[in-house]
Amino acid sequence: TNTNEAEAIDFLGRYDREAGQMCNKFMEASWNYNTNVTDFNKRVMLQQQMIWSDFHRTKWNEATNFAWKNFTTPTVRRMFSFLTVLGKAALPRDKLKELTGLLQEMKTTYSVAKICRYDARLRRLPSGDYDYDAEFEADDDNQIGCIPTLPLEPHLTQMMANSRDPDELRYLWRAWREAAGKPIRQKYLRFVELSNEAARLNGFSDAGEYWRSDYEIDGFREEVEELWQKLSPLYQQLHAYVRAKLVEKYGEEVVPRRGPIPAHLLGNMWAQTWTNVLDITIPYPGRTSVDVTNALRIQGYSPLAMFRLAEEFFTSLGLEPMPQTFWQRSMIQKPTDREVVCHASAWDFCNGRDYRIKQCTEVTMEHLVTTHHEMGHIQYDLLYRNQPFIFRDGANPGFHEAVGDVLALSASTPRHLQSVGLLGNVDDSYETDINFLFAMALDKIAFLPFGYLMDQWRWEVFSGDTTSSNLNNRWWELRLGVQGVSPPVPRTEEDFDPGAKFHVPANVPYVRYFVSFVVQFQFHAELCKAAGHEGPLHRCDIYRSVKAGRLLRNVLSLGKSRPWTEALSVLTSGRTNKLDVEPILEYFGPLRTWLESQNRGELIGWRENEAIVLQVT
C-alpha cells in the first residue's frame, strides 16, 4: 500500500475535479427523468447511474491503495474515510442493475398512481342513498365505469385536507394504498435483500447500520429513542386534546374517546402533520389564526411570488440569493402535459452554479412552509459550494432538513405574517399566543412520532426482525403503539401501507426529519439569542438580523468537513455538541401547560384494544 501522503493529496485533487463533472452529468439525467417520467428518460438515467457507479468503483480502488489511516492531515483522513465506502456500487453489476431498476419502478409506481373518483365507486340504493359498503366490495370485482383519474398531488392531498366526510376520507385513504402501496410489496422485499447485500459488502451488518453511519456517532439509535421518550408526553397531551375535538365533530362511533385516532381524519394522507384540522381543533375560534391560505389566494399569490417571498427572508439575513439559473430551470408548478415526480426536492448540479427546486406548488400556507424548506436545502448547497466535493453535504442529514424550517419558524409568527401583509390585526393576547402555538404543534409535535417510527420500522426490516410474514402487521403495531393512530379499514399482509409513503419506494431515509424537528429549535434558540431577541422563544422573529445570518453562515458553510457535533459547538459557542430537546420544550412550554389543564378528565394516551387490530388473513 502507498504511504505517500503527497501522492494521496494529488489523487484527491484529481478526484475533486472529475467527481464534479460526473455528478453533473448524472444530475442532468436524473432531473430529466424526474421532470418527465418516460421510459426513454428512465433508461438514460439508469445508464448514467451505471457510469457513475463505475467511476465510483475506480476511484474507490485507487483510494483503498493508500495507507490513509496513518496520514497526518485530519481533513485528508476524513476525505479518505468517506471515499473508501463504496456503497451500492460494491454490488456485482447485474445486481446493481436490478437494484436501481427496482428503485425506479417503485418510484414510478408511486409517482403515477391514480385512483377513481369517490362517487364513481359508489352504487346507490333504491332509496337513492349511497351504498357505502359497496365501494369496499366494488374494489374486488373492479367495478366498471371507474377510470382512475385522481393523482396524489394536488387532488388527493387537497381532498384529505378539506373533506369532512368520514366515508369519503375512508375511501380515499384505502384507495390510495391499493394503488400505491400494495403493488410494490414484492419489489420492496427484493429491494431490501439487495440493499442488505450491498451494505454487507461495505462491512455493515445491514442497510440500516449503513444509513445510521451518516450520523458518525455510536449509539445513534439509542440517542433517537431517548429523545423520543422525552418528547412523547407532550405528544400525548396534544393527541388527547385533538382526539376530544374529533369526537365532538364526528361522534364516538367514528372516534373512540379513549382509543387511537383513526388515521383518515387528521387532514393528511399519512396522518403525519395535522395542520389541516386546525379549523376543527383550534383552541380559541374566532381569534387570530395563522392559516393564511385565504390571504395568499385573495392577494393573488402565485407559486413564483411564494418563492420570491421565501428568498427575501434569506437575503434579509445577509444569506445567498437564488442564482439566476435557479429561476430559469426550476420546476415550481406541476406541468399539465407530462408525468413528473411531484414530491418536492432541491437539486445541486455539482458545478457551483446550477441549483434547482422541483415542486408541484399549490397556493396554500402548507406549501409556503415547504417552499422555505426546499429553499433551505439550496441555501445550504450554496453556503458549502467552496468546500471540496466530498464535503459538499449536510453536517448530518438532519441539518440539511432543518435549514429552511428554522427560517419558517420566524416567518410563521403572527407578527411576521402581519408585517408582510398576510395577517390583519394581531393582538398580543394570551389566546392568540395559544392559537399560534397550537397551530405550530399540529405541524411540529404531531409529526414527531411519525418521524420516529418510519425508520424504526425500516431498520427492523433491514435487520430481519421484521419479515414478509409481519411486514404490514409490524407497521400498524408501531403506528398504534407510538403514534396512537389506527387504520379506518381492516389491514392484512396482502397490503403494504408503508409503500404508500414516498420515502419508502424512493428509498429516502426518514429519521433525518425527526432529528431536524429537534435540532431546528436548537438553531432557532441560538439565532434568536444572536439577534438579540428578548421574551418567549415562540415570539422570536430573526427577520433582517444580519448577526443571526452570520452565525448561520458560519455553521452551514462547514458542510460535512467537520463532524456535526463540532458544527453544534460552533452554533452554541461551545455550550453543547449534542441533540437537545430543551429548546423545543421551552418553545411549546406555554402550550403544554394549557393542554394539561384542558385535558383534565381525559384519558392521556390510548388503550390498545380499542383499535381495529389486524385481521389475521
Ligand SMILES: O=C(CCC(O)(O)[C@H](Cc1ccccc1)NC(=O)c1ccccc1)N[C@@H](Cc1c[nH]c2ccccc12)C(=O)O
Ligand atoms: O419529504 C419531505 C420534503 C422533501 C425533501 O426536501 O426532504 C427532499 C426529499 C427527497 C430526498 C431525496 C430524493 C428526493 C426527494 N429532500 C431533498 O430535496 C434534499 C435536498 C438536498 C439534500 C438532502 C435532501 N418532507 C417530509 C417531512 C415533512 C413533512 N412535513 C414537513 C414540513 C416541513 C419540513 C419537512 C416536512 C415529508 O413530506 O414527509
Ligand SMILES: [Zn+2]
Ligand atoms: Zn428536505
